[in-house]
Amino acid sequence: MTAQEVSKGGYLRPGPIESFISNGLKTQDYYFDLPLNHTGTSKKETIVVFARRVIAVEKQADADKLPWLIYFQGGPGFGSPAYTTGWVKNAAKKFNVLLLDQRGTGNSTPMTVQVLSQFKTPQEQAEYFMQFRADSIVRDSELIRETLLANNAEKKWSLLGQSYGGFCITTYLSLFPDSITAAYITGGIPPVVDSLDTVYRKTYKSVMEHSEQYYKRFPMDIKRVKKIMKHLASNEVKLPNGGILTPRKFQQLGQRFGLSGGMDAVHNLCIKAFITINGKEEISSLFLDDIIASQDLIPPIYAILHEAIYCDGPGVASNWTASKLLSGEFKSTFEYSVEAFEAYEDDSSKLVYFTGEHMYDWMLDDYAYLQPLKECADILAKCTTWPKLYHPEVLAKNTVPVAAAVYYDDMFVARECSENTAKLIPNIKLWITNEYKHSGLRDDSGILTKLMKMVSDEVDIPTA
Structure with missing residues (x-):
């Protein structure tokens, strides 16, 4: 389903709904009514997905000319960070930064016990839960991209993913690689190979x-x-x-x-x-x-x-x-x-x-x-009926430049498993470092800067 098809169904709201200036940043808040089930036969049931666009105040006059960067948070189940986070403030000088509250998180339709109480049986609750993995998150993002970038000369955007956000990026590379300019992953290459x-x-x-x-x-x-x-x-x-x-x-x-x-x-x-x-x-x-x-x-x-x-x-x-x-x-x-x-x-x-x-x-x-x-x-x-998240045959043909920070002693995402997956993906550059814990992106906004320089070949990273 394309954004145009969703729009004809009356799902995408006009936006932004709200905008304000604070801390040297201009924000614009969007709410999207998107299909709960992107691949099912019935797409009438919708949920709300929230996203906040952030631009440096001094760049707002040129906002339409700036490229886009969408951020995928770690989790699953957590909303995006505050717009005043260090890396966001830096990135907002170069990009339209889109902080996505993945479905079920933040200001999007919440996934809470209160919400789940509307279902009559545990089976119905489980079927609802199944719509909240990376495949659905990525399909949400594609509809949002087609909407927000509809009038842009460049229809592609860059991706940044922390932890589980990197899992989402790998799904994105599998499903919609032609929509991506570049991808940046911090502590989040998924174990495509390992059990x-x-x-x-x-x-x-x-x-x-x-x-x-x-x-x-x-x-x-x-x-x-x-x-x-x-x-x-x-x-x-x-x-x-x-x-x-x-x-x-x-x-x-x-x-x-x-x-x-x-x-x-x-x-x-x-x-x-x-x-x-x-x-x-x-x-x-x-x-x-x-x-x-x-x-x-x-x-x-x-x-x-x-x-x-x-x-x-x-x-x-x-x-x-x-x-x-x-x-x-x-x-x-x-x-x-x-x-x-x-x-x-x-x-x-x-x-x-x-x-x-x-x-x-x-x-x-x-x-x-x-x-x-x-x-x-x-x-x-x-459950044994989960849809595919990754397509190795697509990843094997990857042409999107990808830079990933892999933390040597990462307690959350095993380095060895990340390296095994990276071997499947051409055009990916790994920066393996013991300088940071899993929270590296939050702790040092310079990590994103380095990843961007890796993609643009401004810095060399040892390959062995």
Whole structure:
């Protein structure tokens, strides 16, 4: 379906709806009514997709002459960053930057338990969820491109993707390569070649290494974490939102280790875990509030569709791979029990390992707000009718210049898997660096500048 066809159906609203100037930037906000299902027989049902155009104030007179850059956020399930983010401000001097709130995120039609309650059965919820992966996000973007660039001499635009955003870019390269001028990926080349089992084995080993780094930085936390885990294993600790803070849920804080400042954040949590009331130690309410803020605000898309973003085509099911590996070959590493650890309470070599970016079946029990979606999540985990996300035969003929920052010790996207995929794609340049964590683009806007120079051959990057 083209933008013209959608427009005839009355789906695209006139825009921008709102515009304002702030922090040296001019923004224009667009809302698009787009088909929920791009490939189904019925395209009458629509959702709203929000996008914000950002241009430097001094460039607004020439805005129509500037090229376009659309940004795909990491996730899945998270909206675009603030328009005042460092790299956005820099890019807005050269591009019309379009910050896309991918379907289900930000100011787009939300994907929440409240919204999902409109469906009568878990099966209907699951069928709705299936429309929120990269293939749908990319098809949304194509309709938006055809609309916003309709009067431009150059009908193509450049792409920037962080983490999962890089997965979306690879889908874009598979489906609509002729729409792309250049593509920039930061920490997000998807594992087209490697299985989900392989991906999670690597990320489990990576979070083990990051856990050891954490304890080297904060050695007193070896005892602190054991004390917290023992208390959680021996007592039912209720969170203010009705959930239960279990030991396995606490271990999920290790996901922060892969981001800049994450280890410090977990340490600051641990040192305020307990408070003494009338001579008795108990878990601090401030600690529990911070746990909710750091864990229980993750969107349903992130929790429930996370494994599904790796399901590339019919016949592939996720089957709760992270849970299977955790209870199988990695059980002895990550499992905690009071009995097993009591003998090692003073042994600094016996560590409680944290887990990383892994979504588990038991989260539908431990996370109060996810509990209504348990049956839906199980249906999606067993689903084998996912559409293709990548087309290797198209990627093998790629002519779009692509530059990608690959972080050497990335805890979220395994470097080796990224390199394996890159071998399939001609015209891609890799910058493999150990200078940054997964949050590199957020931490240093110079990363995008370097990627652009790689595409324009202004800088040389070693190929071996």
